[in-house]
Amino acid sequence: MKIEKTQTGGHMAFVLEGWLDTQAAPELEGELKSLTDDVQSLLFDCRSLEYISSSGIRQLVAAHKQMGGNLTLIHVSAEIMDVLNMTGIAKRLNIE
Numbered sequence: 001m002k003i004e005k006t007q008t009g010g011h012m013a014f015v016l017e018g019w020l021d022t023q024a025a026p027e028l029e030g031e032l033k034s035l036t037d038d039v040q041s042l043l044f045d046c047r048s049l050e051y052i053s054s055s056g057i058r059q060l061v062a063a064h065k066q067m068g069g070n071l072t073l074i075h076v077s078a079e080i081m082d083v084l085n086m087t088g089i090a091k092r093l094n095i096e
Helices: 025-033 054-066 078-087
Strands: 002-008 011-020 041-052 071-074
Touching (some): 011 025, 041 054, 054 078
């Protein structure tokens, strides 16, 4: 898993590449825990995300809660969208 992040003002963007699974989820969790109070919204660019497990979904839900709902997913593949729909999480997240 590769995570690239960019902050512009109160907005943090993460580019996720590879598999967000049990092995990679702690890395994303660490990134989320290190966010400062000035970050008001998150964007996850999923263009290069190949797979997401329940551990990865748990991190998305945690980020959603941490940001008070100010979280957006973009460029979500059909395969990842299927998983998000099957778990019901897609209804709770802002997906563009």
